[in-house]
Amino acid sequence: MRKIPSYELYGEASTARPPWHDAFNFEWIPERSRPNDWNIPAHRHDALLQFLYIRSGQGHVIIESEKTPFNPPCLVILPAQVVHGFAFSPEIDGLVVTAAQRALESIAKSVSSTLVAVLQRPAVIPVSGPSASDETLMPLFHMLENEFRRGAAGYTAAGMSLLMALFVQAARLIDHANVPVAALAARRSLQIRRFRELIAQHFREHRPVEFYADALDVTPPQLGRICREELGSSPTALINDHLIREAQRDLVYSGMTVKQIAHSLGFEDSAYFSRYFRKQTGATPREFQSSAHRDLALGTP
Structure with missing residues (x-):
């Protein structure tokens, strides 16, 4: 199984606190x-x-x-x-x-x-x-x-x-x-950031929107309004986007099989994962993987 490398600087392994951490x-x-x-x-x-x-x-x-x-x-x-x-x-x-x-x-x-x-x-x-x-x-x-x-x-x-x-x-x-960049108010920016952090921590658990709203001390409708007004997306769409992005990363870079990726992302049934992936992206996991490898042509200018 091959994971995406994480570095402080490329080629330099992460340490607890590099000497220029605050610089x-x-x-x-x-x-x-x-x-x-x-x-x-x-x-x-x-x-x-x-x-x-x-x-x-x-x-x-x-x-x-x-x-x-x-x-x-x-x-x-x-x-x-x-x-x-x-x-x-x-x-x-x-x-x-x-x-x-x-x-x-x-x-x-x-x-x-x-x-x-x-x-x-x-x-x-x-x-x-x-x-x-x-x-x-x-x-x-x-x-x-x-x-x-x-x-x-x-x-x-x-x-x-x-x-x-x-x-x-x-x-x-x-x-x-004319590159669109949303100007987020300080309070809502903090809420959105915390929501994204929670998604990153729990997306493999397939938690409902209510779980995230409770963690943010807001109601589900309030969380929905914040996401729609600030990002133009629903909370569910953000959760799905994160899950799909992780799936795409693994399909392109990890070397794992579709079944292994499905299980690592919290899907007990790889067939259901494939249907979910296709619903979100319009392609099956294998179709996306083949297309991405062909289009990226990794390692060539």
Whole structure:
């Protein structure tokens, strides 16, 4: 059985508390991708967000079970726990910043709920239009690199402040590109986040909506209204989406059989799991698996 790797940084095993847990990491993309033959296989970071600026070159990013070619210049936002991977051409020019998701969100909440929403959604954002350009982004990244390399007193505060400035630029680019990002009110954002955390903890138990509402100290109708107004989905749809996403991850990456995946996700009957999966996605598990493996062509730019 093969599980999706979880790293602090790609190729570095997670530890209880890495030395830069409350800070950030800066590196140029070739530093890590060149030793890995320009391919970073699918993995995830449990507590870390990654923010890439790709200036030139070719390749693609895998986000969950989708492969997206990038068209430089562009920004790529990968929140914590999102499965992702890369294939780069040797001519790639760009950088990646890694920082603690919750620390960034805590700072963003004091500034703008819009920024919190930007931090919570994976996105590939074109750098175009009047809001940002290489001339506006690179000075911020150079200052960020300088803070990281020097490690002088207060570098964490300076780095996080620079990251907030960069996410403001990302929000402006999202607006320019008409990429939808919901601005969540602080209280509801916290409720939605807690709901998602509960789903992640209990989705294999196939709990009803009432269970989650009780845990959040709201009524089922209140939870339904919060989800519909803030996310445009019902609580049941969010639970199903999480379960299906986990099933898709396992089908693409785990190497387990459909029967093994069904049992690992709390289904006693693999035939019922297949019917459920098809109802939610329009394809059987095996059809999805074959299509995803063919479309992703893992390991090729």
